[in-house]
Amino acid sequence: MLxxxxxxxxxxxxxxxxxxxxxxxDYLATPFPDRQSDCRELEIxxxxxxxxxxxxxxxxxLSIGLVHIDRFAVKLSTAWHSIVRIDRDIPGDSAIIHHxxxxxxxxxxxxxxxxxxxxxxxxxxxMLVHYSPIEQNFISASCQRLYxxxxxxxxxxxxxxxxxxxxxxxxxxxxxxxxxxxxxPRYNLPQYKAHNALTDALATAELFLAMADNLYPERxxxxxxxxxxx
Amino acid sequence: MEVELVEIRQFLEQxxxxxxxxxxxxxxLPQDIEIRYxxxxxxxxxxxxxxxxxxxxxxxxYDKSGELCEKLGEGDLYSVTCQLVNFDDCNxxxxxxxxxxxxxxxxxxxxxxxxSKTFSEHFSxxxxxxxxxxxxxxxxxxxxxxxxxxxxxASLVRRQPITxxxxxxxxxxxAMMSNKDVSSVMVMQGEQLVGLVTDRDLRRRxxxxxxxxxxxxxxxxxxxxxxxEGNTLTAQALMTxxxxxxxHLPVTRDGKLIGMITATDLAxxxxxxxxxxxxxxxxxxxxxxxxxxxxxxxxxxxxxxxASATARHIGEAVSCLTDSITARxxxxxxxxxxxxxxxxxxxAGGSQARREQSSHSDQDNALLxxxxxxxxxxxxxxxxxxxxxxxxxxxxxVYCPGDAMATxxxxxxxxxVWQGYFSGWIERPDPMSMMLSSxxxxxxxxxxxxxxxxxxxxxxxxKSEENRIFLAHMMANAMQHRPPLGFFxxxxxxxxxxxxxxxxxxxxxxxPITDIxxxxxxxxxxxxxxxxxxxRACAGTLALSTDMAENLEDALEFIASLRIQHQANQIRRGxxxxxxxxxxxxSELEREHLKHAFKVIQLMxxxxxxxxxxxxxx
Numbered sequence: 001m002l003x004x005x006x007x008x009x010x011x012x013x014x015x016x017x018x019x020x021x022x023x024x025x026d027y028l029a030t031p032f033p034d035r036q037s038d039c040r041e042l043e044i045x046x047x048x049x050x051x052x053x054x055x056x057x058x059x060x061x062l063s064i065g066l067v068h069i070d071r072f073a074v075k076l077s078t079a080w081h082s083i084v085r086i087d088r089d090i091p092g093d094s095a096i097i098h099h100x101x102x103x104x105x106x107x108x109x110x111x112x113x114x115x116x117x118x119x120x121x122x123x124x125x126x127m128l129v130h131y132s133p134i135e136q137n138f139i140s141a142s143c144q145r146l147y148x149x150x151x152x153x154x155x156x157x158x159x160x161x162x163x164x165x166x167x168x169x170x171x172x173x174x175x176x177x178x179x180x181x182x183x184x185p186r187y188n189l190p191q192y193k194a195h196n197a198l199t200d201a202l203a204t205a206e207l208f209l210a211m212a213d214n215l216y217p218e219r220x221x222x223x224x225x226x227x228x229x230x
Numbered sequence: 231m232e233v234e235l236v237e238i239r240q241f242l243e244q245x246x247x248x249x250x251x252x253x254x255x256x257x258x259l260p261q262d263i264e265i266r267y268x269x270x271x272x273x274x275x276x277x278x279x280x281x282x283x284x285x286x287x288x289x290x291x292y293d294k295s296g297e298l299c300e301k302l303g304e305g306d307l308y309s310v311t312c313q314l315v316n317f318d319d320c321n322x323x324x325x326x327x328x329x330x331x332x333x334x335x336x337x338x339x340x341x342x343x344x345x346s347k348t349f350s351e352h353f354s355x356x357x358x359x360x361x362x363x364x365x366x367x368x369x370x371x372x373x374x375x376x377x378x379x380x381x382x383x384a385s386l387v388r389r390q391p392i393t394x395x396x397x398x399x400x401x402x403x404x405a406m407m408s409n410k411d412v413s414s415v416m417v418m419q420g421e422q423l424v425g426l427v428t429d430r431d432l433r434r435r436x437x438x439x440x441x442x443x444x445x446x447x448x449x450x451x452x453x454x455x456x457x458x459e460g461n462t463l464t465a466q467a468l469m470t471x472x473x474x475x476x477x478h479l480p481v482t483r484d485g486k487l488i489g490m491i492t493a494t495d496l497a498x499x500x501x502x503x504x505x506x507x508x509x510x511x512x513x514x515x516x517x518x519x520x521x522x523x524x525x526x527x528x529x530x531x532x533x534x535x536x537a538s539a540t541a542r543h544i545g546e547a548v549s550c551l552t553d554s555i556t557a558r559x560x561x562x563x564x565x566x567x568x569x570x571x572x573x574x575x576x577x578a579g580g581s582q583a584r585r586e587q588s589s590h591s592d593q594d595n596a597l598l599x600x601x602x603x604x605x606x607x608x609x610x611x612x613x614x615x616x617x618x619x620x621x622x623x624x625x626x627x628v629y630c631p632g633d634a635m636a637t638x639x640x641x642x643x644x645x646x647v648w649q650g651y652f653s654g655w656i657e658r659p660d661p662m663s664m665m666l667s668s669x670x671x672x673x674x675x676x677x678x679x680x681x682x683x684x685x686x687x688x689x690x691x692x693k694s695e696e697n698r699i700f701l702a703h704m705m706a707n708a709m710q711h712r713p714p715l716g717f718f719x720x721x722x723x724x725x726x727x728x729x730x731x732x733x734x735x736x737x738x739x740x741x742p743i744t745d746i747x748x749x750x751x752x753x754x755x756x757x758x759x760x761x762x763x764x765x766r767a768c769a770g771t772l773a774l775s776t777d778m779a780e781n782l783e784d785a786l787e788f789i790a791s792l793r794i795q796h797q798a799n800q801i802r803r804g805x806x807x808x809x810x811x812x813x814x815x816x817s818e819l820e821r822e823h824l825k826h827a828f829k830v831i832q833l834m835x836x837x838x839x840x841x842x843x844x845x846x847x848x
Contacts, residue, residue, distance in 0.1 A: 073333070074265035079235060187267075188328035190286045192237050199237060202265075206330060209267035214328075217269060 008032065011152045019149035023116035030124035032154045035224030039212055042223060044069040044156065045121055046128040046205035048197045049135050050100065052091055056141035060086040061111055062100045064118060065197025067205055069128070072213075074205045080121070081198040083108030099196070111142055119143075122153060126223060130180045130204045132157040132230055155228040158183070158207050165211070183207055187214070235260035238332070241285065245305050246819050247352035255345060264333045274323040275311055280333040282308040287329025288718070290727070291320045298727050300825070301326075301718040305818070309353055312336035352822075383467045384460030386496070387481050387489035393418045396425065400436050400450060401443030403427060414478045414490060417451045423487055425451030428478060457482050458491075467496060511554040517562065517621050520555055524625035527551065528801045531589040535798035541790030542762055545586040552582050555625055556595075556618060557677040563617040570614070571607040572600040573679035579634060583674035584744070585760050586790075588797060590807050593619065593627040594669045597636040598682050603644040611642055634669045648686055656693045659703035667704060668741075671748055674759050687757060695755040698842075704752065705842040708745035709835060713738050713828035717821045720814040733816075735796065736809035739789035739824070742831045743782055746838060750774055753842065761786060773841060778834060785827035792820060 009032060016028035033042060047066040053059035061084050068078035083100060085108040090100065118139070129135045132155045140151035162183045166173050176182055180203055181191065187210035192199050212221050238260040242248040248256065265285075266276055274289050275282060282302075289302040291310075299320030302308055310321050343350035393416045394403050407415055407429070417425035427447060435441065435450035456476065458467055460483040467479060477493045507530060510523045527548065534544045560576060579594035581587045595618075597611055615636035623629050636642050643651075655663035655670075671690070675683040694700055714722045714733065721729035733739075747764035750756075756767040762783055769779030796815075797807035813821065839845075 072266065076235060076238065076263045076265070077261045079261065188287050189267075189330055198235070206265060206267060209265075210269070210328065210330075213267055213269045213272065217272070 008152060008154060011150075015149045015152050019143075020147050022147055023119045024143050024147035024149055024151070027119040027123045028149070028152065033124065033126060033223060035222070035227065037223050038220040039216075039223055039226065040072050040219060040221050042069075042071070042126070044126050044128050044205075044208070046074075046201045046208065047122075047135055048129065048200035048204060049138055050197045051134060051138055052086070054134070056137045059138075060084070060088070061138050061142070062086065062090065062105065063108075063197045064114060065199070065201040066118075066121060067198065067201050068121075068125075069205050069209070072209055074202065074209070076202075079198055079202070080117075081196070082114050082117075084114060085110050112146060115139075115142055115146060126156050126227070127153040128156045128158070128204060128208055130157065130200070130207070131159040132228055136230065154223075155230060156208060156226045157228040157230070158204055158211065160228055161208075161211050161215075161226060165215070180204060180207065184210075187211070238263060241305075242283065242332070245283070245307075246822060247346075247349045250346055250348040250352075251342065252346075255342065259334075262334055262338045264335075266331045266333060268325040268329045268331060270325050270328050272325045272329075274325055274329075275308065276331070277333075278311045279336050281312055281336065281339045283332040283334070284308075285330040285332050287325060287331075288327040289323050289329055290326050291323035294319045294321070298715065298725065300716050301723050301727065303719045309339070312339055312353075382460060383458060383462050383479075383481055383491055384483060384488065386491050387460070388495070389489060391416055391480070391487045391489045393487070394427075394447065395419075396446070396448050396451075398447050399444050400432070400441070400447055403447045404432055404443070407432075413492070416455075416480055416487065416490065417447055423455070423457065423480060424448070425453045426455040426478060426480065427451045430477075455480060457487075459483070460488055467491065471496070507551055508554050511551065511558055514558055517559070517624060520558060520621065521624050524555065527589040527626060528807075531794070532798050532801050535794050541787055541794050542586075544794055545581075545584075545588070545790070548589055548591075549582050549585040549587040552587055552591075552622075552627060553578070553676050555627075556622065559618045559621040560614070560677055562621075563614045566617075567610060567613055570678075571610055572602045572604075573682060574599045574611065574614075575675040575678040575680050575682040576618070576636070577683065578674050578676045579669040580672055582676075583672040583759050586744075588794070588807070589626070589801075590797075591627060592630045593622045594630050594634045595619070595622075595636050595676075596634070596641040596670070596673070597643070598648055598675070598686065599642070599644040600679070600682060601644045601646050608639070608642070612637070612639070615642055630669075632665070632669075634666065645682060645686060649689055652686070652690050653693065656690070656697050656700045659700050664703055664707040667707060667748070668745070671752060672759050691752070691755040691757060694752040701749065701753050701842045702844040704745075704749045705838060706844065708742065708749055709839065711737050711741045711745060712835065713742055713831045716825040716828060717813050717816075720812070722813055732810040732812050733824075734809050735789055735793040735811055739827065739831070740786065740793065742835065743786045743789075746782065746831070746834055749838065749842065773838075778830075778837075781830045782834060785830045788823055788827055792816075792824070 012028055012032065016025060019025040019028055045066055045068055047064070049064055050062040051059050052062060063081065063083050065079075065081045067080070068075050083104055086105055090102055090105060127135065136151065136153070136155065143149060143151040158180070159178050162178050163173065166177065180200065184191070184203060184207055187207065189203075189206055189210060192203055212226065215221075215225075239256055242259055243251075243256050248259065251259070264280075268274060268276060268287070268289075274291070284302045284304055284306050286304055289308070291299045291302065291308065293299050339353075343353060392410055392412050394406060396417050396419045403415060407413070414426060414428040416423055417427060425448060427450065431450050431452065436443070436445075441449065457480045460481050471477065471479060471493050479491050480487060481489050481491055507523055507526060511520065514520045514523060530547065530551075531544060534547060556576060556578070564570065575598040577583075577596040577598050579596060581591050582594065597615055599607075599611065619629065619635050619637045629635065634641060655666070671694075673683075673687070712725070714724050714730070716723050718729065721731065722733045724730060744761050747761040747768070750768040750773055751758055751764040753773060754768055754771060756764060758764045758767045765774070765779045765783050768774045770776045792811070793809060796809075796811050800807045816824070
């Protein structure tokens, strides 16, 4: 696992070499946090994207929600939510899930304008997500297109952590068990009714605090133990 | 606010005191929140300098000695680390379930306190101020039919509006007011109400400062007076008057002036019902007539409750009627049995003596006979007692289960025997005398030769004041009724952490205060019997600070008014009135205020145990 993460630092430097000067290069120039650092002392960014589908080559980001955790407290003052303006009609089925209609999307900002803020927020910090391929791949695809280099980030994935915990307990994992809103009740976390990128980012942040506190009730809580291999 | 934080706003806005904040402050609130997670057995609070709101889970909080102070559930607040209230030292605890906590920094909390008075009162150190905010929601908060049954102020307007033109002089106005025999007039400019003049204005703004009577009236009027719509409920009108310290309110209907109501009108309205009943009691010719009048007692209770009379007022109204019924029954008995062979005083005990009866109280009474009493006289008094006691029972004041009634020969005795009883109870207290204490140490002559009571009372007060052992027994007895800690979810939270399904408002809230007041009064030789009178009489002594006396009075009024509303609801539904309230029938605010009231009682019980308890005798 150490090798893989050293791989991430390697990937970061490699991407930095190819990135055009600008927001991505600035982002990549910031070193990742030490694997030995204590999560309780760290700042972590929980993020969620809503998209029109699963394929970054065909689908678009519809909205971005994120919130920072600082020393194990979710700071709502850092909450950020943005609707992305896209150039095509939103497929009807995804609108039903996200409640983002063409009109709401039209009132948003293009992803090109939002990406710099997103990268600025994430610089030097672990990115916390529930099921990381979506966020990783969609952000990376946009970075490739705009800045000519991939997006590289140290990732904490609550779905992966959840899977590890359930497997360790010899729990036979059923379809749906690992979904964000099915994992939360295991930690006595409330059900949020609304579904949007910010609520889901917040729900992920709370889930991570619960998981980390239960796995490492006493200090320290090493970052390396939570980092995804992806 | 990020609109997507609406979920957090919604959670907070439903909860006191956040519900008092205006929309803009509520919109801004979520961004000031931090969220922390506490696993089961994690220690609480995780950091100082925050107000905590439990979003999910449960927290137990202890004081320095390790006693459980409270148990917080979803939606409960913990503000101790902000030190707004130096109420107790409940400063450490642990999560007993996995918990999610919303946190607001003390600085932000203090800023919110500055922006809303009602909000800040929630965190006030003074229980009096906290309980003050409780008065509004208690009134008619439970049942929509309450509102319909409440009386509109228009029905209290007794005469056409008395108005004058704004061009008139002060002297002309004064002449007109005395001519019409009114204490206030409305000042008009055409159809428009422009001011109000009262006797008080004439005194203070004219006579007292030597203003000439020839000056125009608008010099001394109160301009642009607050008016009230005719369909406003009397309860609300009363609140407006009390809050703004007005004694007069012009009443309008559809914008047109229809008259004026005064604070006196409202007070009269509240007691009118009981006054009518008292007249009917005096007119009653037979026991059947009295039974008929008594049938209206529950509806009197209901109407007084609807008219938002205070618990104290209702207790007085009902006790006053019981007194009248008792006196009328005694007259009927004497009419049939003939005049008494020796003088007697009919004594009321318990809640009637304290003037704190509710419409379903038991009867507690006794006969105090002149020392000229001879054994052969007892036949007469036995018959007298039976007639009255049966009559009271038929009127709904059921027989005392402990047989503390004049029909019991033990409680139908000449003065010297009673003096012997009390000497024994006070000098050699035992469980029996303690059991009787709540009845016979609250004693009041209702009718008859009431002067017989004076030497007995003098003796009781003198002996009890001097007798520390007796007071220690009274203290131990008083500690048998202790308030619960508070609430947790839909349960009553007991000391030690157990949960109860219902709250006994009488024995867990009212009786403890009654016991406290009785013990204080006896220890200080105060003759008052009513609990509030006793508290006021003892206030400002070493045993009871003025602040504590006020807090106890407010706590009593709050708990008693909850009981009245609870019983009024039961009467309305046609069920037998009782004292048991399931916590889920209490509003969040009521629970909060009850918790503070319990705290006051607990503090006083602790203080008194130190002062009067057996440990202090040596």
